[in-house]
Amino acid sequence: MHVYDYLIIGGGIIGLGLAKALKTRYPEASVVLIEKERSPGAHSSGRNSGVLHAGFYYTADSLKARFTREGNATMHAFCEENGLKINRCGKVVVAQNAGELEGLEELKRRGDANGVALEWMSEEALRARFPEAKTFQKALFSPSTSTVNPKEVVKALALHVKALGVEIRTQCAYEARLGKDAVLTSQGPLFFNTLINAAGLYADTIAQEFGAGKAYVIIPFKGIYLKDAHNHMGLSTNIYPVPNLANPFLGVHYTLTAEGAAKIGPTAIPALWRENYQGVENFSLHELGQIAWYEAKLFATNAFGFRALAVEEVRKYQKSYFLGLATALTHERDHNGFDAWSEPGIRAQLLNTDTLELVQDFIVEREGNTVHILNAVSPAFTCAFSFTEWVVEEYM
Numbered sequence: 001m002h003v004y005d006y007l008i009i010g011g012g013i014i015g016l017g018l019a020k021a022l023k024t025r026y027p028e029a030s031v032v033l034i035e036k037e038r039s040p041g042a043h044s045s046g047r048n049s050g051v052l053h054a055g056f057y058y059t060a061d062s063l064k065a066r067f068t069r070e071g072n073a074t075m076h077a078f079c080e081e082n083g084l085k086i087n088r089c090g091k092v093v094v095a096q097n098a099g100e101l102e103g104l105e106e107l108k109r110r111g112d113a114n115g116v117a118l119e120w121m122s123e124e125a126l127r128a129r130f131p132e133a134k135t136f137q138k139a140l141f142s143p144s145t146s147t148v149n150p151k152e153v154v155k156a157l158a159l160h161v162k163a164l165g166v167e168i169r170t171q172c173a174y175e176a177r178l179g180k181d182a183v184l185t186s187q188g189p190l191f192f193n194t195l196i197n198a199a200g201l202y203a204d205t206i207a208q209e210f211g212a213g214k215a216y217v218i219i220p221f222k223g224i225y226l227k228d229a230h231n232h233m234g235l236s237t238n239i240y241p242v243p244n245l246a247n248p249f250l251g252v253h254y255t256l257t258a259e260g261a262a263k264i265g266p267t268a269i270p271a272l273w274r275e276n277y278q279g280v281e282n283f284s285l286h287e288l289g290q291i292a293w294y295e296a297k298l299f300a301t302n303a304f305g306f307r308a309l310a311v312e313e314v315r316k317y318q319k320s321y322f323l324g325l326a327t328a329l330t331h332e333r334d335h336n337g338f339d340a341w342s343e344p345g346i347r348a349q350l351l352n353t354d355t356l357e358l359v360q361d362f363i364v365e366r367e368g369n370t371v372h373i374l375n376a377v378s379p380a381f382t383c384a385f386s387f388t389e390w391v392v393e394e395y396m
Contacts, residue, residue, distance in 0.1 A: 004032045006396075007183070007192035009174050009206060011035030012045035013150075014376050015198035016157045017388035023164040025392055031166045032192075034185055036173035041154030043275070044200050045381065047345030048150040049225075049255055049266065051238065052076065053379040054091070054142045056111030056118055057245070063362040064379060065114045067390065071383035072144055078385065079148055082156045085258040091145035091238035092126065094135035094329055103242035104140055111140075118142055127331075130237045134331050145238060149258040150381065174199065177209045180368060194396065197372040201274040201348040207372035212365040216374055217294060219351045219358075220274050221313075225255070225265030225342040226322065232337030235262040239329050247304055248349065248360050248377060252316070252325040264326040264338055268347065269313040270295055277344045294351060303356035350375035364391055371395045 006022050008015045011033055019033050037043070052075055055068030079086050095101050111118040119141040121129070126139045133139065162168060173186040182191045197206045201220060207213030240253040255263045272291060275282035298306040316322045323335055350359040362383075363375035371391065380387065 001191055003181070003191040003193060005029040005192075006031045006194050006196060007190055008033040008196045008198060009183075010198035010200055010203075011037070011040030011158070011168065011170070012043060012198065012200050013041065013048075013154060013157070013381050013384045014045075014200075014373055014388060015196075016040060016154065016161055017384040018196055018198055018391060019161040019166045020157065020164065020385070021388045021392040022396070023161065023166055025396075027164075032169060032190065033161070033166060034169045034172040034174065034190070036171065036186070038170055039155075040158045040168065040170070041151060044345060044348060045154050046151045047343055048381045049263075050147045050150045050258060051091075051255060051382075052146045052148060053382045054111070054116050054118075054144045055114050055379070056107050056116045056142065057243065057250070058114065058361075059110060060113040062360070063387070064360075064383070065110070067383040067386040068379050069114060069116055071379070071386040074385040075148070075153075075382055076146065078157070079153065082160075084152050084156055085149050087147045087256055087258045087260065089145075089147065089237045089256045091142040091240060092121065092130060092133050092135075093140045093142070093240045093242060094126075094133055095137065095139065095242055096328055097136050100242040101137060103245070104138065106245070107140055107242070116142070117144060130239075132233060132235060132330050132333055133237065133239050134329060147238070147256055147258050152258075174202075174206060193369065195370040196391075197370065198376070200376070201346060203348065203372060203374050204350070207365065207367075207374060210367050210370045210372070212367040212370065212372045213374050215352055215354055216350050216359070216363070217290070217353055218274065218348050219291060219294060220271040220276060221249075221347040221349055222269040222271045222276060222344055223266035223347055224344045225263040226319070226338040227340050227342050228262045228335075228337035229340070230337055231256070231260055231262040233262060233330075233333040233335060241329055247309070248358055252322065254326060254329065262338070263342065264323065265342070266345075267313055267316045267322075268309070269316070270310055271346055274348075275346060277346065294353070298356060301356060304358060347377055349377055362387060364395060366395050
C-alpha cells in the first residue's frame with residue numbers, strides 16, 4: 001500500500017499551483033494530483049478570461065489584495081520563462097456619468113493602499129491613447145493588466161509540475177471518503193498523509209464529507225462572451241465599467257485576448273447545476289434541487305439584490321441588449337464582427353448559507369489532516385502562485 005505525502009483533488013490552476021508550491025518547498029515529498037477530466041484545466045481555469053488583474057478592486061485587509069499584485073508579477077514571469085503569449089494591453093476603467101466618479105476614486109484609493117500602479121487619464125488623454133474608449137471627465141489606467149491564453153498556461157504548468165516529480169492522474173474522479181487517510185477514486189483507493197481539496201465547483205461537497213465547509217454551498221454562475229476573432233472595432237486595451245463593489249461581478253466589459261481577438265462579456269447567469277454549460281449536459285437532479293432551493297431563497301429574500309441581478313443576467317441572452325451594455329463604454333465603432341459566443345464557463349461562487357451573502361474573498365479551512373480551498377474565484381487565476389504558496393506555508 002503506497003501512502004502519498006500529499007494528495008491534491010482538482011487539476012485546475014489552483015491544484016497545479018499547490019503541486020508546484022509543495023514540490024518547491026518539500027522536494028522529497030510524494031505528491032499526487034487527481035483530475036476527473038481527460039486533461040487539467042477543463043473547467044473554470046481553462047475557460048477563464050485570461051486577464052491578469054492588477055489588484056485594485058479589493059480592500060487592503062483582504063487576501064485578494066494581499067496576493068494579486070505579487071501574483072500578477074509571478075504569472076507574468078512564468079509566461080515569459082515558458083515562452084507563452086502575453087498581451088500587455090493594460091486596462092482602463094471608465095465612468096459613464098458623474099455618479100460613477102466616486103467609484104473611480106474608491107478604486108484609486110484601493111490601488112494606492114495595495115501598492116498597485118494606476119494612472120488618471122482625462123477624457124482628452126484617453127481619446128488620444130485609446131480612441132475607442134469613452135469616459136465622463138476621467139478614467140483610470142492600469143498598466144500592469146495583461147491577458148494570457150489560460151489553456152496554454154494550464155498546459156505549461158502541468159508539464160512543469162510533472163517535471164518536478166508530481167504524479168498527475170487524469171480521468172481519476174474523487175468518489176468518496178474512506179476514513180481519515182484514504183479516498184476512493186474511479187481508479188481505486190488512494191492513501192495520503194495530507195489531502196488538499198481544490199475541486200472548484202465541487203469543493204464544498206468534498207469538504208463537507210471531511211467535516212469542513214459546513215456554513216457554505218457553491219452557487220454556480222454561467223459566464224459567456226461575444227467574440228470578434230478579427231477585432232474589427234480596433235480594440236487596443238481592456239475597457240471596464242465602474243463596478244458595483246457590493247458584489248463580486250465586474251460588469252460587462254471589453255477584453256483583448258492574448259491572440260488579439262476582442263471579446264464582450266461576461267454574463268453572470270445563475271446556473272441550475274454545477275456543470276450547466278449548455279442544454280442538459282452533465283445534468284444532476286440532486287444538484288438542481290439543492291441549487292434551485294438556494295436560488296429561490298435568494299430570490300425571495302432579495303439578498304444582495306439577487307432579484308435584479310438574476311433578471312438583468314437573463315436579459316443578456318438578448319444580443320442587442322448585451323451589446324448595448326458594452327457600447328456605452330466606447331465611442332461609435334464597428335461591432336458587426338461580434339458574431340460568435342465563446343465557450344461557456346462556470347464560476348464556482350461560494351454562498352454563506354447563514355447570512356445568504358456571496359463570499360468575496362478566498363476561503364480556506366483545515367480539518368484534521370485535510371485542507372479545503374472553498375472559495376477561489378477571480379482573480380484566483382492571477383493569484384495562483386502567490387496564493388498557493390501561502391496555503392502551503394500556512395496550512396501544511
